[in-house]
Amino acid sequence: MDINQLKQKFIEIFGDNGEALRVFSSPGRVNLIGEHTDYNGGYVFPAALTLSSTVVARPRKDRQINLIATDLGIMVSASLDELEKHKDIKWGNYQLGVADELQKAGYKLVGCDMLFHDTVPLGSGLSSSAAIEVVTAITLVTLGNEAHGVNSGIDMVEMAKISQTAEHNYVGVNCGIMDQFASAMGKANHAIFLDCKDLSFEHVPLDLKGYRIVISNTKKKRSLGAVKYNERRSECEAGLEILKKAIPGISCLGEISAEQFEKNKHLITDEVVRKRVEHVIYEDDRVLKSVEALKKGDLHSFGRYMIESHNSLRDLYEVTGLELDTLVEEALKIDGVIGSRMTGAGFGGCTVSIVREDAVDRFIEDVGSAYTQKTGITAEFYVSEVGDGGREIK
Ligand code: GLA
Numbered sequence: 001m002d003i004n005q006l007k008q009k010f011i012e013i014f015g016d017n018g019e020a021l022r023v024f025s026s027p028g029r030v031n032l033i034g035e036h037t038d039y040n041g042g043y044v045f046p047a048a049l050t051l052s053s054t055v056v057a058r059p060r061k062d063r064q065i066n067l068i069a070t071d072l073g074i075m076v077s078a079s080l081d082e083l084e085k086h087k088d089i090k091w092g093n094y095q096l097g098v099a100d101e102l103q104k105a106g107y108k109l110v111g112c113d114m115l116f117h118d119t120v121p122l123g124s125g126l127s128s129s130a131a132i133e134v135v136t137a138i139t140l141v142t143l144g145n146e147a148h149g150v151n152s153g154i155d156m157v158e159m160a161k162i163s164q165t166a167e168h169n170y171v172g173v174n175c176g177i178m179d180q181f182a183s184a185m186g187k188a189n190h191a192i193f194l195d196c197k198d199l200s201f202e203h204v205p206l207d208l209k210g211y212r213i214v215i216s217n218t219k220k221k222r223s224l225g226a227v228k229y230n231e232r233r234s235e236c237e238a239g240l241e242i243l244k245k246a247i248p249g250i251s252c253l254g255e256i257s258a259e260q261f262e263k264n265k266h267l268i269t270d271e272v273v274r275k276r277v278e279h280v281i282y283e284d285d286r287v288l289k290s291v292e293a294l295k296k297g298d299l300h301s302f303g304r305y306m307i308e309s310h311n312s313l314r315d316l317y318e319v320t321g322l323e324l325d326t327l328v329e330e331a332l333k334i335d336g337v338i339g340s341r342m343t344g345a346g347f348g349g350c351t352v353s354i355v356r357e358d359a360v361d362r363f364i365e366d367v368g369s370a371y372t373q374k375t376g377i378t379a380e381f382y383v384s385e386v387g388d389g390g391r392e393i394k
Contacts, residue, residue, distance in 0.1 A: 001070060003054075003393065006117055010056040013068060013075075014113045017058075022143070025054040026135035026390035028120030028127045029182035030215055030352050031343045032191055033309050034287040036317055038176025040236050040280045041197040041252030043287035046178055047206060047213075048186020050387035051120040053131035059143045060111035065099060067092050069116040080109055087170060094129055097170025098136040101162045102144075109140050110147035121380070124217050125342075125349025129171065130179035133163035134390045138184075142392065156390065157199060160184040173226045174233055186389035193291050197254050204291060206386055211299060211338070214355045214363060216331070216371075217380040218323035220348035229345050232276060232317065239277035242268050253280045279316035283309060303339025303354050307332065310341035310351075319346030323375055327351045330370040334363050 001009070007021050027048040034044035060066075063080040069091070076092035078085070083100040087093060095114070103109060114136075120128035137159040145152070160180040167175050177199065182192055190203040206213075240253055246264045250256055261281045268274040286305045293301035310328050314320040320328075324342040328351055331340035336359025343352040355363050364381045371379045 001117055006054065006056050006070070006115065009070060010058070010113075010115045013115060014058065014066070019058055022057050022139070023054065023393040024057065024135050024139045024142070024391070025052045025393050026131050026138065026183050027052040027186055027387050028131045029179055029186065030126060030213065030350070030384060031178065031182075032213075032352060033283075033290045033306055033341070034178075035283060035309060035313055035341075035343070035346070036232060036236075036319070037254065037280055037284050037287065038178040038194075038196040039174070039233055040176075040240075040284075041254030042280060042284040043254070043291075044176075044178045044194050044196060045191050045204075045287050045291060046182040046194070047191040047386045048182055048188075048389050049120065049126065050385045051126065051131075051382070052118075052387070053120060053128070053135045054117045054393075055135050055139050056115045056117075057139045057143060058113050059147055060113060062111045064111040065096065066113045067095050067116065068114070069118065071118070080111060093170045094132045094166065095136045097166035098133050098163055099140055101166045101169065102137060102140055105158075105162055107141055107144055108148045108150070109144040112140070112143055114139065121217060123222055123349075125344030125346070126215070127179035127183060127344070129167060130163060130183040133166055134159055134180055134183040137163050138390050138392070156184040157181070159390065171226075174230050182389070184390045186387060188388045189386050191294075191386070193287075195254075197252065204294060206294075207297070208354065209297070209299065210357050211354050212357055212360055213384045213386070214353045214360060215343070215382040215384050216327045216351045216353065216367060217382070218327060218348050218350065218375075219377050219379060220321075220323045220375075222348040225345060225347045228319070228347055232319065235273050235276045236280060238270070239268055239273045242273075243277070253277060254284060256281060258282060258285055275316040275318075279312045283312060299354065300338055303337075306339030306341040306352075306354070313342055313346060317346075321347065323348060323371075323377065324351055326371055326374050327367060327379065328353075330367040331355075331363065333370075334359055334366060337363065
């Protein structure tokens with residue numbers, strides 16, 4: 001649906017009161033490398049997609065929030081004064097969670113009608129939830145500021161942080177900052193090199209010289225994703241506690257060098273915890289090397305680090321599984337593929353591959369059929385463009 005059709009749909013649902021409709025949009029993301037490093041104070045290297053969550057919105061005179069989506073028949077309504085009451089609803093808790101966290105952070109909001117249109121495939125590891133959270137945040141803050149005569153602009157990094165808090169408190173996933181940051185701060189044709197220790201970042205041009213980013217979706221239903229995600233996070237914290245005693249002054253795994261880890265890893269006697277920490281330490285290193293390689297135009301090294309990253313997520317972090325491993329294995333058999341790895345949290349979701357332009361069609365055909373043969377599932381493929389972060393569309 002284009003913007004005009006969306007506005008039309010909004011009017012069909014909420015009616016026309018003569019007041020202008022506003023449109024906001026915020027993207028999903030693909031992470032190129034740096035997985036499960038963000039909540040360890042490490043580096044990540046995501047890029048915003050052109051798949052997005054778009055909202056048509058109009059402020060109301062009262063404190064009521066009405067939410068509906070183009071692909072859902074139900075309307076969720078809540079008062080801005082009673083948001084906590086709706087914590088357990090199935091659809092709408094991302095949006096109401098963001099509204100609640102914004103108010104707790106001191107933002108003055110206003111009631112509004114909102115129609116959502118999402119093109120990021122849900123639950124696919126491409127941050128459909130961050131896209132919804134961030135677009136909700138910028139919509140509510142823009143309309144709230146206008147209603148209350150506040151002229152300050154929007155602090156996009158703060159929108160990302162508040163969206164992350166909503167995900168912790170309303171969705172129950174103890175996620176890092178990567179997804180919300182990428183959705184808020186993305187830039188067309190650039191990836192974001194982000195240091196999650198202090199949120200310093202750099203937009204790095206994605207000059208892929210005849211290559212494309214191809215995303216392959218396992219279409220595997222993720223079960224227990226949140227539980228396993230939170231479990232990995234606790235394992236890293238357990239490892240950190242042990243290393244802290246040996247390496248004074250450190251506050252996160254992202255501050256530990258590979259040498260320091262090698263010298264002290266024997267102190268972590270639980271093998272599972274040691275493997276998790278080893279992944280984080282070397283994955284962090286790979287991000288630095290990948291960014292270096294990309295800046296030098298050395299795509300082949302970049303691809304090699306992607307493959308190493310996948311292997312580490314499979315063997316040390318143990319978040320891949322048959323579907324993701326099959327997609328990567330089959331991708332690497334195709335002439336013209338220089339790198340492939342799972343992207344996002346894992347346990348299903350998507351892979352990201354760097355594929356020579358003239359090999360893209362063959363990639364989709366061959367990987368698709370081998371995947372179906374091995375898993376019985378039909379994969380989906382997206383040849384992705386790198387888009388801008390959250391914004392109002394005028
Ligand atoms: C999910 C989380 C992110 C990050 C990735 C793994 O996408 O939301 O914060 O931890 O998993 O890299």
